[in-house]
Amino acid sequence: MGYLPQIDMVKIIQLQVGGFDNNFSYIVIGEKKHSKDVLLIDPTGERSIIENKIKEMDLKVVLQALTHNHPDHCELVDYFKLKGVQTLLPSSKKLGEFEEKDVCGFRARFIHTPGHTSDCVCIQIENNLFTGDTLFARGAGNTQYGGNDKEQEETIAFLSQLDQNLIIWPGHNYGGEKCTLGEALKNANIMPSKKVLDLIAGKVKEYNAKAKRKL
Numbered sequence: 001m002g003y004l005p006q007i008d009m010v011k012i013i014q015l016q017v018g019g020f021d022n023n024f025s026y027i028v029i030g031e032k033k034h035s036k037d038v039l040l041i042d043p044t045g046e047r048s049i050i051e052n053k054i055k056e057m058d059l060k061v062v063l064q065a066l067t068h069n070h071p072d073h074c075e076l077v078d079y080f081k082l083k084g085v086q087t088l089l090p091s092s093k094k095l096g097e098f099e100e101k102d103v104c105g106f107r108a109r110f111i112h113t114p115g116h117t118s119d120c121v122c123i124q125i126e127n128n129l130f131t132g133d134t135l136f137a138r139g140a141g142n143t144q145y146g147g148n149d150k151e152q153e154e155t156i157a158f159l160s161q162l163d164q165n166l167i168i169w170p171g172h173n174y175g176g177e178k179c180t181l182g183e184a185l186k187n188a189n190i191m192p193s194k195k196v197l198d199l200i201a202g203k204v205k206e207y208n209a210k211a212k213r214k215l
């Protein structure tokens, strides 16, 4: 049985929440069911900015997810937890492994992309990729706080073999609010060696085989 393509069935609200340094939080709304239930990604920064938007649009946050566990991405996790919002925490796994979750009328795929930290995930929803500090419009997050250069090079090699037209939504406004994965990788200043690219090709193949079901 085939599946129905569901492109553009989600609406993304990017919030400039200030925080540690030009942080973004995201609200993802499933448009298909006209549901008020939404997913919140990296709840952080100025609380009133998020709450006002939720109020203004009459939304209900049912799940919060983190791209990684750095404090500047989770300042408001406890606050939303106390309000009864479920929390999805990234768990350390291997590059390219993923979990999927149906939530708010769409499917979110949590792809492990260690490097900036060992617990980093990129969250794919349709053709959108929430990259946290794994990748910005310009540059990639440094590896000084719980990260690893080798893993980062492997993650960049992995991402460079995915659909380059995916839209990335980064965790900070470093050089732009969003762009294509291809553009971001061009600006990342990390060029994986041929050896690493070849090494990762197998993982990409494995990923593609498992990720067949379209988001």
Ligand SMILES: [Zn+2]
Residues within 6 Å of the ligand: 068, 070, 116, 133, 141
């Ligand atoms: Zn970080």
